[in-house]
Amino acid sequence: MAGQGVKSAAIQIRAPTSNESKGRDSPIPTEKKRETPQRICRNVMIYGYCKFQDSGCVYYHPPPGADLNAASTPLTGSPIATIPTLLPKDTSTKPSFGLGAEHLSAPVFVPKTPIGETSSPRATTPSLIPANVTHSPLTPTATAPSTAGMTPSWPALGNQGGLLSRQDNSMSFDDSLISMDPSQSSAMDGSMFMHQAIRQPLDQHLYVSPLPHLSNPPVNHHPLHSFFIPDDLRRTLQARNEAIYQGTQSGSSNGLPNELGIYHSLKLIQSLNQPHPQNQSQNAPSKVYVHPAPVYKAVSSVDGNVYCLRRIEGYKLVNESAFGAIDTWRRMRHPNIVGLREAFTTKAFNDNSLILVYDYHPLSTTIWDEHLIPNPAVAQNNNSPGRGRTGLPIQERVLWSYITQIANALKAVHSSGLAARNLDPSKILVTGKNRIRLNGCGVWDVLAYDPSTHVGHYQQEDLVSFGKLIISLCCDFFQPGQHPALPLEHIQRNYSPDVKSLVMFLISKPSPMKSVDEAIKIMGPRILNELDAMQNYADTLESDLGAEMENGRIIRLLTKLGFINERAEFELDPRWSDTGDRYILKLFRDYVFHSVGVDGKPILDLSHVLTCLNKLDAGLDERIMLVSRDDQSCLVVSYREIKHCIEAAFNELRNAGNPMRVR
Numbered sequence: 236m237a238g239q240g241v242k243s244a245a246i247q248i249r250a251p252t253s254n255e256s257k258g259r260d261s262p263i264p265t266e267k268k269r270e271t272p273q274r275i276c277r278n279v280m281i282y283g284y285c286k287f288q289d290s291g292c293v294y295y296h297p298p299p300g301a302d303l304n305a306a307s308t309p310l311t312g313s314p315i316a317t318i319p320t321l322l323p324k325d326t327s328t329k330p331s332f333g334l335g336a337e338h339l340s341a342p343v344f345v346p347k348t349p350i351g352e353t354s355s356p357r358a359t360t361p362s363l364i365p366a367n368v369t370h371s372p373l374t375p376t377a378t379a380p381s382t383a384g385m386t387p388s389w390p391a392l393g394n395q396g397g398l399l400s401r402q403d404n405s406m407s408f409d410d411s412l413i414s415m416d417p418s419q420s421s422a423m424d425g426s427m428f429m430h431q432a433i434r435q436p437l438d439q440h441l442y443v444s445p446l447p448h449l450s451n452p453p454v455n456h457h458p459l460h461s462f463f464i465p466d467d468l469r470r471t472l473q474a475r476n477e478a479i480y481q482g483t484q485s486g487s488s489n490g491l492p493n494e495l496g497i498y499h500s501l502k503l504i505q506s507l508n509q510p511h512p513q514n515q516s517q518n519a520p521s522k523v524y525v526h527p528a529p530v531y532k533a534v535s536s537v538d539g540n541v542y543c544l545r546r547i548e549g550y551k552l553v554n555e556s557a558f559g560a561i562d563t564w565r566r567m568r569h570p571n572i573v574g575l576r577e578a579f580t581t582k583a584f585n586d587n588s589l590i591l592v593y594d595y596h597p598l599s600t601t602i603w604d605e606h607l608i609p610n611p612a613v614a615q616n617n618n619s620p621g622r623g624r625t626g627l628p629i630q631e632r633v634l635w636s637y638i639t640q641i642a643n644a645l646k647a648v649h650s651s652g653l654a655a656r657n658l659d660p661s662k663i664l665v666t667g668k669n670r671i672r673l674n675g676c677g678v679w680d681v682l683a684y685d686p687s688t689h690v691g692h693y694q695q696e697d698l699v700s701f702g703k704l705i706i707s708l709c710c711d712f713f714q715p716g717q718h719p720a721l722p723l724e725h726i727q728r729n730y731s732p733d734v735k736s737l738v739m740f741l742i743s744k745p746s747p748m749k750s751v752d753e754a755i756k757i758m759g760p761r762i763l764n765e766l767d768a769m770q771n772y773a774d775t776l777e778s779d780l781g782a783e784m785e786n787g788r789i790i791r792l793l794t795k796l797g798f799i800n801e802r803a804e805f806e807l808d809p810r811w812s813d814t815g816d817r818y819i820l821k822l823f824r825d826y827v828f829h830s831v832g833v834d835g836k837p838i839l840d841l842s843h844v845l846t847c848l849n850k851l852d853a854g855l856d857e858r859i860m861l862v863s864r865d866d867q868s869c870l871v872v873s874y875r876e877i878k879h880c881i882e883a884a885f886n887e888l889r890n891a892g893n894p895m896r897v898r
């Protein structure tokens with residue numbers, strides 16, 4: 236049985252008295268404890284030294300380098316003498332480096348590495364097992380846990396990502412089920428070693444540090460938050476998540492309809508250049524659409540998602556063909572275009588309104604807000620016109636990024652037989668750092684439906700608008716309608732010649748030769764810079780995702796422990812969670828979360844928790860000493876054995892007949 240196996244594997248180095256063994260905290264029968272002042276101090280056993288040795292500690296402190304195993308046996312009367320040791324007899328292959336675990340009959344000492352002393356930012360608690368230790372493969376009848384077929388403990392320091400081949404790292408509950416397959420168990424001899432041939436889903440316990448091509452942090456750079464995704468990314472994502480449902484209160488309280496078809500909880504979205512909502516009239520005409528065109532976010536009752544609704548006030552449908560282009564826009568999915576979902580007319584606002592429903596991008600701004608909006612505060616300080624948030628001219632690197640993304644979007648639009656007709660700074664959303672998307676697509680197709688005009692005409696207009704947009708971004712004095720000579724001169728002085736060539740091409744007279752493809756040819760290698768940036772960013776995000784995946788392993792493990800620890804009763808046994816294998820899990824829980832320092836104060840050490848749980852998840856052979864709360868019994872068990880206990884107990888719960896699957 237699993238439990239028996241683990242008990243036989245555990246080395247009980249100090250046992251409670253027979254009276255104490257009846258106590259709730261000592262359910263494992265033990266021999267009578269022999270009290271003696273000559274007992275070896277537990278601090279020496281655990282930490283290798285006792286800081287109270289010279290200040291009154293009554294226990295025995297063997298001289299440094301002494302064989303503690305030999306010293307402890309006659310003094311304590313420990314059952315070590317009767318319980319076969321788990322440690323491999325043949326240690327000839329192990330290099331000698333001071334007091335090893337085999338000498339102590341105690342856990343391998345895992346130092347709390349001071350932050351910054353490891354070359355791997357996520358490898359916080361390197362094991363002291365030397366790299367060249369070879370675990371002697373034992374037969375199934377041996378009393379020591381076999382390591383045959385198992386991956387040895389990681390040799391510790393630094394980034395060891397390349398030392399062992401990574402296997403499937405998923406640690407799903409389904410994996411646990413597989414590893415506890417009874418058919419596999421029956422093939423074994425019933426001992427705890429039955430799982431020796433079972434695939435370990437994990438073969439490493441260290442947080443994998445970012446690979447050198449992503450980051451090469453200095454060795455002393457080891458912030459705690461390197462366990463998790465970077466703070467700025469976390470803050471951004473959290474803020475976006477909050478923004479999604481923030482303020483989607485009932486429409487009746489803000490003068491908006493309660494429902495608009497399948498949409499409800501409408502909320503007006505203000506742009507940055509309208510900082511005081513109470514002063515704003517929703518009916519101010521749009522700079523672009525002439526009609527008032529407020530934007531709302533609303534929740535769909537069909538899928539529960541939040542969408543962005545653009546309302547064009549005072550629109551009267553005269554020709555249903557006006558909606559002809561909407562279907563094509565709806566089908567278009569492009570990373571640089573805000574997706575259009577549907578369009579319809581409504582009288583819910585007590586007028587005739589056109590509603591276009593777009594994907595919602597929380598906390599987005601516009602190019603106008605970021606770079607062009609007059610900024611009086613900056614103007615006063617810098618004696619310059621002061622535009623955008625920073626009031627600084629746009630950097631060429633950012634400019635080329637925008638140009639590439641807009642050209643990419645235009646290519647997709649024109650290839651679909653459509654035209655953007657909307658290339659205005661206030662209609663280009665900035666949805667992330669230097670990440671832009673064309674917004675408001677399809678509005679003009681409905682609003683100014685004119686079947687007599689060929690789409691090629693609008694596409695040529697797009698290119699001219701694109702050129703003007705670049706001029707506006709580069710020249711803070713540029714006014715619509717102004718002759719381009721002065722702005723071009725400014726561009727020539729402040730930006731590379733390619734910018735001017737591109738602008739001149741875009742604002743030149745329409746011709747059959749003028750197309751977005753030609754513009755892309757002029758941009759040439761600049762596009763590759765954008766590709767580089769995107770791929771580097773994807774690599775970084777993937778690495779951050781890797782860190783979160785490691786934390787995902789931990790939450791699965793904690794969930795399992797939570798199912799088991801302190802369970803009030805199971806199958807009519809009120810002591811189920813305190814007995815058998817579960818007792819070891821209870822002690823382990825205390826070891827991980829309830830440690831106290833020598834001064835009795837709680838130790839709240841996240842790296843200790845993460846280290847223990849990761850080692851448990853990986854099922855290391857490293858041993859730890861678990862002490863009961865009444866201090867009367869100690870168990871030395873390996874992480875592998877504890878992992879086995881969890882799987883056994885969890886499967887007991889799972890097989891108890893609850894049809895609900897844990898995912």
Ligand SMILES: Nc1ncnc2c1ncn2[C@@H]1O[C@H](COP(=O)(O)OP(=O)(O)OP(=O)(O)O)[C@@H](O)[C@H]1O
Nearest residue numbers: 504505506521522523530543594595596599600661
């Ligand atoms: N799809 C969207 N997702 C999220 N927010 C959006 C979306 N579309 C627009 N917004 C937000 O709504 C704000 C207002 O957009 P809008 O296009 O009305 O800009 P505007 O500067 O008010 O222009 P106009 O003068 O045409 O009304 C923008 O600043 C943007 O932050």
